Amino acid sequence: ALSITLYENIFVKIMGLGVLLAKRKSDNRFYAVKVLQKKTILKKKEQSHIMAERNVLLKNLKHPFLVGLHYSFQTTEKLYFVLDYVNGGELFFHLQRERAFLEPRARFYSAEVASAIGYLHSQNIIYRDLKPENILFDSQGHVVLTDFGLCKEGMEPEETTCTFCGTPEYLAPEVLRKQPYDRTVDWWCLGAVLYEMLYGLPPFYSRDVSQMYDNILNQPLQLPGGKTIATCDILQGLLHKDQHSRLGSKADFLEIKNHVFFSPINWDDLYHKRIPPPFNPNVAGPADLRHFDPEFTQEDVPSSVSRTPDLHLGSSGSSSAFLGFSYAQSDDDILS
Numbered sequence: 001a002l003s004i005t006l007y008e009n010i011f012v013k014i015m016g017l018g019v020l021l022a023k024r025k026s027d028n029r030f031y032a033v034k035v036l037q038k039k040t041i042l043k044k045k046e047q048s049h050i051m052a053e054r055n056v057l058l059k060n061l062k063h064p065f066l067v068g069l070h071y072s073f074q075t076t077e078k079l080y081f082v083l084d085y086v087n088g089g090e091l092f093f094h095l096q097r098e099r100a101f102l103e104p105r106a107r108f109y110s111a112e113v114a115s116a117i118g119y120l121h122s123q124n125i126i127y128r129d130l131k132p133e134n135i136l137f138d139s140q141g142h143v144v145l146t147d148f149g150l151c152k153e154g155m156e157p158e159e160t161t162c163t164f165c166g167t168p169e170y171l172a173p174e175v176l177r178k179q180p181y182d183r184t185v186d187w188w189c190l191g192a193v194l195y196e197m198l199y200g201l202p203p204f205y206s207r208d209v210s211q212m213y214d215n216i217l218n219q220p221l222q223l224p225g226g227k228t229i230a231t232c233d234i235l236q237g238l239l240h241k242d243q244h245s246r247l248g249s250k251a252d253f254l255e256i257k258n259h260v261f262f263s264p265i266n267w268d269d270l271y272h273k274r275i276p277p278p279f280n281p282n283v284a285g286p287a288d289l290r291h292f293d294p295e296f297t298q299e300d301v302p303s304s305v306s307r308t309p310d311l312h313l314g315s316s317g318s319s320s321a322f323l324g325f326s327y328a329q330s331d332d333d334i335l336s
Contacts, residue, residue, distance in 0.1 A: 021085060021289075030286040031070060034081040038322070041079070047321045049149050050079065054325060056148040057081070059123050064273060065116040067136070067146040072327045079325060086144045088137030088281035089291025091197075095132055099200045103231055104264075105278040106197040109135070110190060111265045112143035117186050118253025126152045126182075130189035131167050132196065137291070141277030155183060157252070168209055169202040173217050173241045187248035187256065191238025198231065199224065203239055217241075234261040 018035040041050055057069035071082040091109065095101070101109075113135060120127050129150040136144040150165050160180035166172075172188035174181040195203040203222070204215035221239050223232050237247030237259070248255050257267055269275050281291055 030085045032083045032085040036079040038077055042321060052151055052153055053148045055153060056125055056151045063119045065112045065143045065145055067144050070329050072325055074322055074325055086136050086138040087283050087288060088139055088141055090133055091135040092132035101197045106194060108278050109143055110194045111262055111270055114190060114256045115271060116145045121183050121252055124155050126155050127186050129166055130186060130193060131170050137281055139281060139283045141279050141281055142273055169205060174243050176213055176217055184243045184246045184249050187238050187246055191235055195235055230261040234259050
C-alpha cells in the first residue's frame with residue numbers, strides 16, 4: 001500500500017470535494033490529492049462510481065488533455081487519488097472573471113475538450129459531466145479534463161444507458177426525460193460549454209431550476225447576434241434536442257472535427273500541443289495559487305488528512321468494498 005507519509009505536510013485545499021495540494025518528499029514534485037471518505041461513499045452507495053473513476057483514470061495515461069493518475073491507495077477511513085497537479089485554474093474561474101471569450105479562444109478550448117471526449121469515446125467511455133468546473137488549465141494554458149466520477153464504462157457506439165446524472169445547467173433533454181441515452185450526451189454538454197464561453201451563461205439558463213428544465217426540453221435555442229455563421233451552426237448542431245439528429249450522432253468525434261467551425265484547427269498540431277494557447281496563466285511556479293478561488297485555498301484542511309493514517313491492508317469491513325482500488329505507476333513508491 002502507498003502511504004500519505006510520502007508527502008510533505010504542506011496540504012492546501014485547492015478545489016472543492018476534498019482536492020488538496022501536496023509535495024512529495026523524495027523529489028519535491030507537486031501533486032493534487034483527492035481525498036474521499038469511505039463511509040460517505042458507502043452511505044450514498046457510490047462504490048461503483050469510485051471504482052469507475054479509478055478505472056477511467058488508468059486509461060487516461062496517454063492523452064494530453066486528460067488528468068493523469070499516479071497512485072491510488074486507501075486507509076481504514078479514506079480513499080486517496082494522487083493526480084497530476086495543474087495550476088492554471090478552472091475554466092469556470094476564468095469565465096467568471098472575464099464574462100465571455102472571443103470565438104478563437106472558445107474554439108481552441110472546445111477543440112481540446114472535444115479531443116479528450118473523443119478519446120474517451122474511443123475507449124467506450126461516456127463522460128456525462130462536462131462543465132466549466134471540470135475543465136482545468138495547465139501552467140501553459142492547455143485544457144486538462146478532470147473528475148471522472150460520473151463516467152460510464154463499456155459503452156459501445158450504439159449502446160444506451162438510463163442513469164439520471166449530471167449537472168442541471170448541462171443536462172441533455174433525453175436525460176431529463178429519463179429516456180435511454182448514448183454518447184451524444186457529451187456533445188450536447190460540449191455545446192452548452194461552448195455557448196457559455198461565448199455568451200457568459202449556459203444556453204437555457206434560469207435561476208428557477210424547473211423553468212430551466214422546461215427551457216431545455218421545450219424552448220428553442222436563442223443565439224444573440226454578433227457570432228459567425230459557423231459558430232451559430234455548430235451550436236445548433238450540438239444543442240439539437242433530438243439526440244439522433246445531433247452533431248456527433250453518426251460519426252461521433254469525426255463529425256465534430258470536420259465541422260467548419262473547427263476548420264482553423266490542425267488537429268494533429270492541437271494534440272501534440274504545437275498550437276500556442278490563447279491565454280497564458282503566467283504562473284510563477286507550482287506553489288502559485290493565484291488561479292484558485294480563495295474560498296478553497298483559505299479553508300482549513302482537516303488535521304486527519306495530514307496526520308499519518310493507519311493503513312488498512314485487509315479485505316474486511318469497508319475495504320472489501322474497494323478491493324483493487326490501490327494502484328502505483330511505479331514500483332519505486334510502493335512501501336513494503
